[in-house]
Amino acid sequence: MTMADFDWKARFGPLINTLSDDGLEDWAALLQQQLIRRFEERPHGDLTRWQTALSQLPDLGSIEGHLDSSAVTLESSQALTSEQQKQLEQGLRGLMPWRKGPFDFFGTYIDTEWRSDWKWDRVSPYLSDLSGRRILDVGCGSGYHCWRMHAGGAKRVIGIDPGLLFLFQFLSVKDYLGDIPVDLLPIRMEDLPADLETFDTTFSMGVLYHRRSPLDHLLDLKGTLRKGGELVLETLVVDGPEGYSLMPEDRYGQMRNVWFLPSCDTLLRWLDRTGFRNARVVDVTTTTTEEQRSTDWMRFNSLQDFLDPDNPSKTVEGYPGPLRATVIAEKP
Ligand SMILES: C[S@@+](CC[C@H](N)C(=O)[O-])C[C@H]1O[C@@H](n2cnc3c(N)ncnc32)[C@H](O)[C@@H]1O
Numbered sequence: 001m002t003m004a005d006f007d008w009k010a011r012f013g014p015l016i017n018t019l020s021d022d023g024l025e026d027w028a029a030l031l032q033q034q035l036i037r038r039f040e041e042r043p044h045g046d047l048t049r050w051q052t053a054l055s056q057l058p059d060l061g062s063i064e065g066h067l068d069s070s071a072v073t074l075e076s077s078q079a080l081t082s083e084q085q086k087q088l089e090q091g092l093r094g095l096m097p098w099r100k101g102p103f104d105f106f107g108t109y110i111d112t113e114w115r116s117d118w119k120w121d122r123v124s125p126y127l128s129d130l131s132g133r134r135i136l137d138v139g140c141g142s143g144y145h146c147w148r149m150h151a152g153g154a155k156r157v158i159g160i161d162p163g164l165l166f167l168f169q170f171l172s173v174k175d176y177l178g179d180i181p182v183d184l185l186p187i188r189m190e191d192l193p194a195d196l197e198t199f200d201t202t203f204s205m206g207v208l209y210h211r212r213s214p215l216d217h218l219l220d221l222k223g224t225l226r227k228g229g230e231l232v233l234e235t236l237v238v239d240g241p242e243g244y245s246l247m248p249e250d251r252y253g254q255m256r257n258v259w260f261l262p263s264c265d266t267l268l269r270w271l272d273r274t275g276f277r278n279a280r281v282v283d284v285t286t287t288t289t290e291e292q293r294s295t296d297w298m299r300f301n302s303l304q305d306f307l308d309p310d311n312p313s314k315t316v317e318g319y320p321g322p323l324r325a326t327v328i329a330e331k332p
Pocket of ligand 1: 100114116119138139140141160161162163166187188189190204205206207210
């Protein structure tokens with residue numbers, strides 16, 4: 001890979017063309033404007049640094065991706081030289097902190113803050129067969145789950161996430177895999193045109209509690225789906241009766257921007273009231289300090305530091321510790 005400015009047109013042009021070809025010209029035009037704003041008019045201060053890190057990753061011969069294993073894995077047919085190994089390490093270190101994964105780049109294991117594979121293992125048994133489906137993954141982070149969805153047979157996967165470092169982490173995998181119908185767009189849910197009605201499955205995992213208006217988020221998600229399409233929603237919940245939800249006074253587990261943690265029954269009612277059908281809770285799991293922790297690739301504080309040391313079932317603010325539910329529902 002060669003050092004160059006971030007060429008967003010080359011990066012996103014093929015997807016923009018595909019959207020146009022698929023009858024989504026309005027989205028393609030809007031996206032183009034948003035990308036101009038993001039990369040030309042208001043470029044992120046770390047853009048050059050991340051592009052440099054990406055360009056340090058060594059060119060290798062033929063690459064095989066194993067996207068169906070717990071670590072999304074890249075293998076090269078040839079052993080890396082010590083120089084290539086050094087470039088690889090430097091490039092990947094330059095894209096720290098790595099939060100969502102894990103990944104294995106030619107034997108270099110990226111132990112991410114999150115065991116995102118554990119979430120996939122909880123969610124994937126309940127999904128409709130992904131074969132041939134067009135999938136949207138809202139708030140996809142580094143795109144870890146997008147790779148797993150592709151491995152599950154999806155025809156096309158589009159992840160969206162406003163975090164630009166996540167885009168570069170995603171590209172560090174994608175650049176080795178070549179032309180593959182998996183893309184990550186650095187945009188927010190609110191940047192999508194309303195009522196695309198095009199996706200067979202839409203995922204929203206770890207996003208709802210960040211939305212000040214969770215019902216609008218559910219309506220926006222519904223708008224992305226074709227009739228009969230499937231919503232996969234994963235979010236923080238609390239114990240409590242139907243109708244109950246927790247709104248933290250300020251931070252929750254040190255996280256800013258956490259608005260509503262509903263009980264499972266409340267969440268089901270929200271889905272019902274926003275017009276989904278057949279909503280069912282398929283999993284409820286407490287997040288542990290084995291699933292979310294600091295690692296050599298994410299050296300900042302993590303869950304252990306966000307829980308009350310005297311009572312780890314509570315957050316440092318005294319709220320119930322993180323409990324996550326997965327709900328599946330259909331758009332009628
Ligand atoms: C807790 S992470 C979840 C990542 C991944 N989906 C998972 O479950 O492991 C939440 C992600 O949502 C993204 N996000 C926050 N607000 C968003 C919005 N309005 N639209 C799309 N993504 C958003 C954040 O950048 C972050 O990467």
